[in-house]
Amino acid sequence: MTYSVAVSGASGYAGGEILRLLADHPDIEIRTVTAHSNAGQPLVAHQPHLRSLAHLTLQDTTPDTLAGHDIVFLALPHGQSGQYTDALADTPLVIDAGADHRLESSAEWDRFYGGDFHEPWAYGVPELQVGAGKQREHLVGATRIAAPGCNASTVALSLAPGVAAGVIDPSDIVTVLAVGPSGAGKSLRTNLLASEILGSASPYGVGGTHRHIPEIRQALVAAGGPADGIRISFTPVLVPMSRGILATSTAPIAEGVSDAQIRAAWESAYGNETFVQVLPEGQFPRTADVIGANTALVGLAIDRAAGRVAVLTALDNLTKGTAGAAVQSMNIALGVPEARALSVNGVAP
């Protein structure tokens, strides 16, 4: 069966990566691409790397242009999706790359985002532990999916195995992330100019203010953590690489836990996964090895002197962190092979 698809936000980074992956998907026909200020222009004027889609023109993003497809991807600035999702009630599958349908708590939404709160959808990170199972079980047959925040999914995938197995103390999580500026989208901002970023590392969203904190907390509670006992110190740092996230997350080792039990928590969580891979002891990931791949590489260190576990995870914010997660979740929802149109291999150097 071939599914017709509309992708909104198609001139942006997330929309562009969704299109790159869908262009090679044998079950998908990309019928409509939409944008906002760039509507009316050829798609390739904004996504010149998408040669196979050179015949498409960006249309206005309206309920009418998006309706009538089997699947709609929303890749819009947060706060914009809700108005379309209501109008897409008849669309069999809607996948939102934005934050509008990620959070279960309206109080957290008000605190970190503000504006109208919309109901939470199935969270699009299939490998995350949820109770004794995996999030993919909640994506089978799903009709509404919220793709993750890129930083949030990196940290959640890093720590969920330790929280689920009870081998780390989630009340004292510290995570510092090196992130590429594509995570902030394509719109022009002074702090994202090459002259500001090249040759520099720039922290942002410091001191408990970053919007991905409640999303991480929610995922770690779903993994089995205490509802009111997860505390996260979260510091992202912009670094001069166009794509990629390297998250270094540490937490205290739980009392009486052996090194073997700690390693086993991550290896049993991800041992059967294609796209989340735990590296052998002593090896740690580089962002360069996951660019363009739907892969998260995880390195684990047990620092007995500090009494902490350190988890280092690298992924491509646009692939595994957004579009790859969205397409993988779509595959599960449709019942086609989960890895279809997704590559575990990156491009290097």
Ligand SMILES: NC(=O)c1ccc[n+]([C@@H]2O[C@H](COP(=O)([O-])OP(=O)(O)OC[C@H]3O[C@@H](n4cnc5c(N)ncnc54)[C@H](OP(=O)(O)O)[C@@H]3O)[C@@H](O)[C@H]2O)c1
């Ligand atoms: N970048 C990432 O790594 C990443 C990761 C995870 C999730 N996300 C999420 O994905 C969504 C898109 O992010 P992005 O990085 O792709 O941003 P982006 O590069 O700035 O693209 C934004 C897109 O939305 C369109 N748009 C802007 N305002 C609009 C409006 N009022 N109505 C309809 N369309 C509008 C833009 O169209 P014009 O160009 O025509 O103005 C553009 O196509 C965001 O919610 C973001 O949080 C992004």
